[in-house]
Amino acid sequence: MTDDTTPMTDGGTDDEARTDGGPPATVPPDDETPTWSERKERSQGLAQLTYQYFERSRREDEDLRAESTYVERDVLGFPTWPHETIRNLAITSFFLGIMLLVASILPGHFGDPANPGSTPAIILPDWYLYWSFGLLKLSPINPELAVLGGNIVMSNELYGLVAHGAIFGVITLVPFLNKGNARRPVEEPGWAALGMTGVVLAITLAVLAIQNFFPVPLELLFSLVFMLPVVAGIITYAVLKTMREGYMYDLNRRYFMLRPPK
Amino acid sequence: MSLKKQDDMDHNAWLKSQDLTAIETAFLTTLIWLDKRLRIVDYLELLETMYYRANLQMPKSHTEQYDLDNKFWYWYPLYSLGSLSIIAYLLAAVSGALLGFYYAPSTAGAAAQGDPTAAYDSMVMIMTDVQFGFMLRAIHRWAAQFMVAAVFLHMLRVYFTGAYKEPREVNWILGVVLIALTLLFGFSGYVLPWKQLSFWAAQIGGELALATPIVGEWAAQLLFGGFTLGQATLVRMYILHVFVLPFVVTALIAVHVGIVWVQGIAEPH
Numbered sequence: 001m002t003d004d005t006t007p008m009t010d011g012g013t014d015d016e017a018r019t020d021g022g023p024p025a026t027v028p029p030d031d032e033t034p035t036w037s038e039r040k041e042r043s044q045g046l047a048q049l050t051y052q053y054f055e056r057s058r059r060e061d062e063d064l065r066a067e068s069t070y071v072e073r074d075v076l077g078f079p080t081w082p083h084e085t086i087r088n089l090a091i092t093s094f095f096l097g098i099m100l101l102v103a104s105i106l107p108g109h110f111g112d113p114a115n116p117g118s119t120p121a122i123i124l125p126d127w128y129l130y131w132s133f134g135l136l137k138l139s140p141i142n143p144e145l146a147v148l149g150g151n152i153v154m155s156n157e158l159y160g161l162v163a164h165g166a167i168f169g170v171i172t173l174v175p176f177l178n179k180g181n182a183r184r185p186v187e188e189p190g191w192a193a194l195g196m197t198g199v200v201l202a203i204t205l206a207v208l209a210i211q212n213f214f215p216v217p218l219e220l221l222f223s224l225v226f227m228l229p230v231v232a233g234i235i236t237y238a239v240l241k242t243m244r245e246g247y248m249y250d251l252n253r254r255y256f257m258l259r260p261p262k
Numbered sequence: 263m264s265l266k267k268q269d270d271m272d273h274n275a276w277l278k279s280q281d282l283t284a285i286e287t288a289f290l291t292t293l294i295w296l297d298k299r300l301r302i303v304d305y306l307e308l309l310e311t312m313y314y315r316a317n318l319q320m321p322k323s324h325t326e327q328y329d330l331d332n333k334f335w336y337w338y339p340l341y342s343l344g345s346l347s348i349i350a351y352l353l354a355a356v357s358g359a360l361l362g363f364y365y366a367p368s369t370a371g372a373a374a375q376g377d378p379t380a381a382y383d384s385m386v387m388i389m390t391d392v393q394f395g396f397m398l399r400a401i402h403r404w405a406a407q408f409m410v411a412a413v414f415l416h417m418l419r420v421y422f423t424g425a426y427k428e429p430r431e432v433n434w435i436l437g438v439v440l441i442a443l444t445l446l447f448g449f450s451g452y453v454l455p456w457k458q459l460s461f462w463a464a465q466i467g468g469e470l471a472l473a474t475p476i477v478g479e480w481a482a483q484l485l486f487g488g489f490t491l492g493q494a495t496l497v498r499m500y501i502l503h504v505f506v507l508p509f510v511v512t513a514l515i516a517v518h519v520g521i522v523w524v525q526g527i528a529e530p531h
Contacts, residue, residue, distance in 0.1 A: 088345070095346050099353060099408050100401065107400035110389065114369075114461035115376035116491065123462040126452055128410040129445060136466070157473030172438050174421070175431035183424045183528070195421050 122212055134205030135167075136160035140222060171198075186247065189240035197233035204228050341527075343416035348515060350409035355508065357402040364388045364395070367500035369456060369493045381456040381496060406448055413444050425528035433521045440518060443511050450503040456496060464491055464499070 034042070040051035125133055139156040154162065178191055185192035204225040207214060211221055273294045277287065296302050364387060368380035378386070388395040417437060420426050426434035453464045468486040472478045479489075485502070487494025 091342055091345070092349055095349055096353065099350065099404055102408075103400040103404040104397060106404070107396060108403050110385070110455070111457040111459055113372070113376065113378040113382040114456045114458055116461065117375040120458055120462060123466065124459065125463045125466075126407070126410075126448055128407075128414070128448060132445070133466075136470070155473055157470055158475065161470060161474060168438060168442070172435055175426045175428065175434045178424070179428050181427075185422050188424070191424075192422060195418070199418065 124210065127206070130206035130209040131202040132164065133209035134207070134225075135163040137208055137211070138163060140218075186240050186244050189237045189244070192240055193233040193237040196236040197229040200232040201225075201229040340415070340419045343412050343419055344519075344522075347409050347412035347416060348519075350405045350412060351511075351515070354402055354405035354409060357398055357405060358504070360398055361388065361402055362504060364392055365454070367454065367496050369496055379456050381454065385455045406451060410444055410448055413441055417441060423528070427528070430521075430525060430528060433518060433525070436514060436518050436521070440511065440514055443507060443514070447503065447507050447511065450499045450507065453496070453499045454503060461491060464495055468495070 037051075037055060040048055040055065043051060124130070136157070138160060142152050142154065142156055142159045144152050152159075178188070182188045185195075208221065208225050211218065214221065216224075277290055277294070282290070293302070364384060366380050366384040371380045371383065372378065385399070388399055390396075392398070420434070420437070449463070449467065453460045453467075464486065468482055468489070468491060471482040471485055472489065474481055482489060485498060487498045
C-alpha cells in the first residue's frame with residue numbers, strides 16, 4: 001500500500017503527506033466475468049457449496065447434451081403466428097360468448113336484505129362451496145371419547161375445519177407420493193380410482209350440505225355419502241384394469257400375427 | 263487540434279452520399295435524430311429479437327413424435343381449462359371494476375332489523391337504475407361461477423393426466439393455493455350484497471374462524487371485523503374482494519403460468 005514508487009497526485013513521494021487516499025485497495029483482475037471455479041475459490045461456506053453445485057450441474061448439462069441424439073430440424077411444428085394465435089383467439093371468443101349468453105338468459109336471483117334477527121330455514125353458500133358446507137355437517141361422526149365421559153374432543157366447527165385441513169393436505173401431498181412417467185389413468189388404475197373417489201366424495205358432501213332437498217333419512221344419506229365414493233373408486237379401478245387387459249390382448253395379438261409361434 | 267466537434271460517424275454525410283427517395287430520407291433523418299438522443303438502435307435490436315422469438319418454430323412435440331395427434335386433439339378442450347379460468351377472471355375483473363363505480367360497502371340506512379341497507383340499496387340501484395347494470399351484475403356473477411368451475415375441472419385434468427408429477431410439484435401446490443384463494447374470492451363476493459343469504463354465510467364463516475384453536479379470535483377480528491357481523495365485516499370483505507385478493511391472485515396466476523412456460527406443458531403419453 002505504502003509503495004514509494006506510487007506517485008501522488010501532486011507528484012510528491014512523502015507518504016506522511018499523502019492526502020489522496022493512496023492507490024485502490026483491490027484491483028479487479030481484468031474485465032472478464034470470473035468463472036464458477038474462480039468464484040468457488042474466492043468464496044467459502046454455503047456460497048462455495050452453491051458454486052460447487054453450479055459447476056456440477058453445468059457439467060451434467062454438457063454431458064447430457066454430448067450424449068443426446070436429438071437432431072434440430074428446420075421446421076419442427078406449429079408457428080405461434082398465425083396458427084396458434086388464431087386458434088387461441090377462436091377459443092377465447094367462443095368462451096366469452098358462452099359466458100355472456102348464459103349471463104343474459106340466467107341473470108340470477110336477488111334475495112331479501114340481511115336480517116340478523118331471523119335465521120333463514122336454509123342457509124347456503126354458492127354451489128362451489130357446498131362440499132365445504134357438507135364437511136361442516138359431519139357432527140354425527142365427531143368422535144366422543146369414553147375417557148372424557150362421552151364428551152367430544154373438538155367442537156363441531158373445529159371438526160369441520162380439521163376435515164378441510166385433511167383434504168387440502170392430502171391434495172397437496174399427491175405429487176410427493178406419486179412419481180414416475182405414467183400419464184394416462186389406465187397406467188395407474190389405483191391413482192385414478194383415488195381421484196374418482198375424491199370427485200364423488202365432493203359431490204356427495206355437496207348433497208349432504210343441501211340435505212333438506214333430499215327426502216332420504218339422514219342415517220341413510222350419511223352412509224351413502226361415504227359408501228358411494230368408495231364404490232365409484234372400486235368401479236373405476238375395475239374398468240381401468242379391464243381396459244388394460246384389453247390393450248395387452250391387442251398388443252399380444254398383433255405380436256403373434258407378426259411373429260406366429262412355430 | 264481544432265476545437266470544432268468531430269463526429270467520428272458522420273451520418274449526415276453518409277445520408278447525402280446515398281441516392282434516396284424523399285420518404286427514405288425523412289425516415290432515416292428522423293431515425294438518426296431520435297437515435298442520437300435515445301439510443302433507439304439498441305431497442306430496435308431487442309424488438310427484432312422478440313420478433314424472431316414470437317415466430318419461433320416449436321420443437322417437435324411428444325404428440326407429433328409418436329403420432330398421437332388425433333387422441334390429443336380429442337382431449338384438447340380439457341387442456342384449455344387453465345386459460346379459460348384466466349379469461350373468466352379477466353371478464354370478472356372488468357365487470358367488477360365497473361360495478362365498483364356504483365356499489366357502496368355500507369350497512370347504514372336500515373331503520374329496523376331486516377330493512378335494506380345502503381349496500382343492498384346500491385345493488386338494487388345497479389340492477390334497476392344503472393344503464394346495462396342488470397346485465398353487468400349477471401356477467402360478473404357468471405364470470406365468477408365459470409372461473410371456479412374451470413379451476414376445479416383444470417385441477418381434475420391435471421390430476422388424471424398425471425401432469426403434477428416431478429418436476430412440477432411446486433406448480434401443483436401453487437394451484438392448490440390458487441383454488442383456495444378463488445374460493446375465498448367467491449365467498450367474499452357472496453357477502454357483499456348483504457342479502458339474507460350473504461349475512462348468514464358470513465355468520466358461518468365467522469363462527470368457523472372463531473373455532474380455530476389459538477388464532478381463532480385474532481382471525482375473526484382480522485377477516486370479519488369482530489364477533490358480531492356489521493359494518494366492519496362488510497368493509498373487510500369488500501377490501502379483501504377488491505384490493506387484497508386481486509393483487510395476490512393476479513401475481514400468483516402470473517407465477518403459475520410463468521412456471522408452466524419455463525417447464526413446458528406435460529403432455530399425455
